[in-house]
Amino acid sequence: MSRFFKAEISGSDILNSDICLLSLKPHAEYEHPLPGQFYMLQAIGCYDPLLKRPFSIFSIKNNNLSFLFRVRGKATKILSSLKKGEVIDVIGPLGNSYPEPGSDFVAVAGGVGVASLYNLIEKYSCRAHFFYGAKTKDELVLLDKISSLAKELTIVTQDCSCGLEGVVTDACADAICIPDSALNGLPVYACGPNPMLKALHSRLSGKGIKCYVSLEEHMACGVGACLGCVVKGINEYKRVCKEGPVFSMDEIQW
Amino acid sequence: MVNLSVKIGRLELPNPVMTASGTFGYGQEYSEFFDIERLGAIVVKGLSYVPKQGNPPPRIAETPAGMLNAIGLQNIGVDRFIAEKLPHLRTLDLKVIANFFGDSIVEYVKAAEALTDSGGVHALEMNISCPNKQAGWIVFGTNPDAMREVVTAVRKATDLPLIVKLSPNVTDIGMMAKVAEDCGADAVSLINTITGMCIDTKTRRSKIANVTGGLSGPAIRPIAVRMVWEVNKSVMIPIIGMGGIMTAQDALEFIIAGASAVSVGTANFINPVAAIEIISGIESYLLEHGIADINEIIGSLKT
Known part of the structure; x- marks a missing residue:
């Protein structure tokens, strides 16, 4: 069972706006991924673009x-x-995965960051307090499915075109921080653009909340060899492809 | 059967394909994809006497048919390499070439001595594309006098086969290769990456934090082949050719231009089994063309 294999396109849909849902059928037996792991994908025989691109696993169904x-x-x-x-x-599959949530948990997705969290709420269905934010309604995808998989779904858009108005980090942190909140003490799993994760860190750090973030970086090899995808950890650089992509929030210098 | 074995000075390789420094870690990362004992040699990630943290991110950017990198020579240092990585490499039937560098001549010499004494390293490859921080930041590999000084010092410090990895960022690479040969190098390897830049026009910042980076990948291959050909005309010592080799055909271009062996670098990132495919592709080429020995075509360019 090699982690380098060929797969054929079994489905490709452009959802709202410019978000693509691509399904692949591996040509060989494959290792099952865990939520938060990623794959390097590339069309064959192409030197421009030269490098593979990293994508989080979104879902695995019927061997796709x-x-x-x-x-x-x-x-x-x-x-x-x-x-x-x-x-x-x-x-x-490459990289580490989201630690198993022992209980209900909070998931925070910014835009297409939903890609990496979907598999987590699928695996642990009806346990996620899911906060899903985007600039505008058009960028939100698969709301029906997410709503059926989550215990509770809160939608936030910056232009108020859907759900609450504002940014998802505030909506989530506000909900966690109100006195006697049911969310207080639950682990938080987040994926989205770096400024969003940084904002989440500034709202939640020092409150004793376990928070895991999935990071994205440009990558060349994906397997830990090139040292191209590093982020600043507290004492040293950390490879997003190997030590990550999931990090405990306090391992990272924000 | 055809003969694929080649000699780099005293160093005998079972076949002419090795992995380029910095693209293959210390072997572990790729050993799940193929049996790395099938390689001609492994060239490990560049080592310094003192461990290095490397450059701040972003460290890489993609360019047409190439990539820029400014990793900044992040590495665990010679001592940890010997203690943690070499014991496993020693158990393999595999030639190990240790790539190393320094910020000063003293550091080059210390690294070379430690690697020579370690047992388990079959040859040394000197990266001279770094500046001498103690002497006005002159890059060793682009100044013939600085290069002569550092190669001479390292030559005295080791009895292992010594390969000098040449920088392409010079006017006359043939002349630089000659300097290496005159100072006692057993072989030269080329080319290291070509200094380049790419800019994000929205932010007007370089796409890598270090501003400049080293260009690798198929984009640089014609330059690398030309340089191997030039160096082949100016020195007698063996040449290890590299620069954007993706396929066996690419590797053969270097061999015909004068390389006794080749290194596969950026291709490992795209195709983790590239090196193995290149070895079997070279073998098929020899069979198809009725050539019994790879050595027959080294430097066989018709002009």
Whole structure:
């Protein structure tokens, strides 16, 4: 069972705005991923883009691995336009995973950061107090499914086009910090853009809350060899691909 | 059967394909993908006498058919390499080439001595593309006098086969190779990355924190092949060629231009089994062309 294998496109849908849900059927037996792990994906035989791109596992169903991503540059554009049956190169599952939540938990997704948390709430269904934020309604995807998998779903948009108005970090931190909140003491799992995670850190640090964040960085190898994807830890650089992508919030210099 | 074994000075390799420093860790990261004993040699991540933290992120950026990196030579240091990584490498039937560097001549010499005494290292590869911080930040590999001084000092410090890894950021790489040869190097390897930059026009910042980085990948291959050809004309010692090798055909270009062996670098990131595919691709080429020995085509460019 190699972590480097070929897989064919079994489904590709552009959801709201420019978010793609890509499903792959591995050509060989594959290792089952854990929530929070990631894969390096690349169309075959292409030198530009040269490098594979890292994507969190979104879901595994009927032997299909699926990935949710925003179409932003050349690589994601190529991946999103592949036809059913076309074959791509895959390395994974890679990196660590979200620690198992012992209890109910809080999940905070910013935009397409939902990609990495979806598998977690799927695995631990009806246990997540899920806060899902985006700039605008258009960027929110799969709300029905998320709502059925979460114990409770709070939607936040910056332009108030859906749910509460504001940013998801405030909505989440406010809900945790009110006196006698049912969320107080639950572990928090977060994924989203760096400024969002930084904001979450500044709201939650020092409150004795266990908080895990999944980070994204440019990567070359994905397996710990190139040292290209490091982030600043407290004492040393940490490889997002190897020591991460999931970090305890207090391991990172924000 | 064809003969794939080649010699780099006294060092005999079972085949001419090795992995380039900094792209293959210390072997562990890729050993799940293939049997690394099948490699001609492994060149480990560059080591310094004193461990180095490396540069702040972002450290890499992709460019057309290439990538820029400014990792900043992050490494665990010679002592930890010998204590933690070498014991496993020693158990393998695999030639180990230790790449090393220093911020001063003293540090080069200390690293070379420690690696030589370690037992288990079969050859040394000197990275000279770093500045001499004690002597005005002159880059060893781009100034013939600075290079002569450091290679001479390291040559005295080790009896292992010594490979000098040349910088392409020079006007006349043939002349630099000659300096290495005159100072007693057993071989030269080339090319190291080409200094480059790319800028995010939205933020008007470089895409890597260090501002400049080293360009690698298929984008640099024609430059690297040309440099191997030039060096082949100017020195007698063996050449290890590298720079954007992705396939066996690419590797053969270097060999025909004059390289006795090749290193696979950036390709490992894209295809973790690239090196193995290149070894079997070279073998198939020799069989197809009725060539019994790889050595017959080294430097066989027709002009």
